Amino acid sequence: MAPLPLFRIALLVSFSVVLTVLLGFGLPGMLNIVARFCGFHETNVTECIVSIYLVFVVYVAMPRIPRGLVEVKGKAVFITGCDSGFGHALAKRLHKLGFTVFAGCLFKDKGGEGAKDLEEFHSDHMKVLQLDVCSEEQVNQAVEYVHKNLEDTEKGLWAVVNNAGISTFGEVEFTTMDTYKQVSEVNLWGTIRVTKALLPLIRRAKGRVVNLASMYGRMGNALRSPYCISKYGVEAFSDCLRYEMKAWGVKVSIIEPGNFIVATGILTRDIVANTATKLWREAPPAVKEDYGKTHFDQHMALMRSYCNSGEKDVMPVLEDIIDAITSKRPYTRYTPQEPHWWIRVQAMTYLPAAISDRLYF
Numbered sequence: 001m002a003p004l005p006l007f008r009i010a011l012l013v014s015f016s017v018v019l020t021v022l023l024g025f026g027l028p029g030m031l032n033i034v035a036r037f038c039g040f041h042e043t044n045v046t047e048c049i050v051s052i053y054l055v056f057v058v059y060v061a062m063p064r065i066p067r068g069l070v071e072v073k074g075k076a077v078f079i080t081g082c083d084s085g086f087g088h089a090l091a092k093r094l095h096k097l098g099f100t101v102f103a104g105c106l107f108k109d110k111g112g113e114g115a116k117d118l119e120e121f122h123s124d125h126m127k128v129l130q131l132d133v134c135s136e137e138q139v140n141q142a143v144e145y146v147h148k149n150l151e152d153t154e155k156g157l158w159a160v161v162n163n164a165g166i167s168t169f170g171e172v173e174f175t176t177m178d179t180y181k182q183v184s185e186v187n188l189w190g191t192i193r194v195t196k197a198l199l200p201l202i203r204r205a206k207g208r209v210v211n212l213a214s215m216y217g218r219m220g221n222a223l224r225s226p227y228c229i230s231k232y233g234v235e236a237f238s239d240c241l242r243y244e245m246k247a248w249g250v251k252v253s254i255i256e257p258g259n260f261i262v263a264t265g266i267l268t269r270d271i272v273a274n275t276a277t278k279l280w281r282e283a284p285p286a287v288k289e290d291y292g293k294t295h296f297d298q299h300m301a302l303m304r305s306y307c308n309s310g311e312k313d314v315m316p317v318l319e320d321i322i323d324a325i326t327s328k329r330p331y332t333r334y335t336p337q338e339p340h341w342w343i344r345v346q347a348m349t350y351l352p353a354a355i356s357d358r359l360y361f
């Protein structure tokens, strides 16, 4: 890891000192005022601090508090993007748990390895189907297939997991409009297309919609604009849908994984190499001249270094998706992220941009 510049260290240290002084001296006084405002006669500051701390501990522990489980028997789940990564592993896990799995694979018809591997289950409860989420026709065919193969259409479909996704990178001035559209076509419009097509069946089951967003659905980053806008869109779509579905008893959850690049096929060295070639080839001459090849190559090297980064085990993501499907009271947002990414998302969401920008950029 690169050493932090002196300015950033000074900023972090002064921020912590100010926070400690404020909490140390200001908190008791503030609690007195709040307590008086709430009509309490005598304020016991120590008890107040302990209560706040307990609330914090409960908040941190909340994901582990049991909330009851739904019965799995007779329930079916539809997953997109099961050729590899989270989707592939999830299809296997849900099948093992006893769900009927409709596993959408992009390359089933072309004999893709991921689809073949799932077909080798030779199980009535593992149904592998061809699905490109960008194709209206294939999505309609998939819905027809689900209708025909559900045990009981009247009971509907229990859950859809919108997992299919692609990633790319590049500075705004190097990124073509076609690239912006391609990424959102899969990540955002694909999610909306599949959800809309399956909602009548999900509503019937009072079931679940689980959408794979990302930590990049909550914060931006340099070089990641095509991916970020698609994932911000997934977050917004999921929030709006959640409000609408409340009346129908359907629960909508968003999964915001941190960095699991090394564990899945989302950003391989081949993808980085091909993207780099394309970015430079398609960049306008003036952009190439202004930014320069050295600057460009440094950024591409940075992206290459990410290929081996992140969590190696996809289990935290799978556990959260499974919780969203099986818990009686699923959460709205799940954040399977390494601590440093989680802190960064919090800082960039809740601190004034003047502070978070200085900390991270």
Ligand SMILES: NC(=O)c1ccc[n+]([C@@H]2O[C@H](COP(=O)([O-])OP(=O)(O)OC[C@H]3O[C@@H](n4cnc5c(N)ncnc54)[C@H](OP(=O)(O)O)[C@@H]3O)[C@@H](O)[C@H]2O)c1
Residues within 6 Å of the ligand: 080, 081, 082, 083, 084, 085, 086, 087, 105, 106, 107, 112, 131, 132, 133, 134, 162, 163, 164, 165, 166, 167, 186, 190, 212, 213, 214, 215, 256, 257, 258, 259, 260, 261, 264, 265, 266, 267, 310
């Ligand atoms: N890995 C991470 O660090 C990370 C972090 C945050 C969020 N996510 C999100 O998690 C989801 C799963 O990604 P992953 O990491 O498991 O990557 P992955 O291994 O590449 O899985 C994505 C799957 O989507 C499929 N796909 C691509 N385009 C499709 C299309 N048009 N229609 C249907 N399927 C399509 C891919 O098929 P092919 O492999 O056959 O191309 C692949 O099987 C994505 O939405 C991603 O944005 C991942």
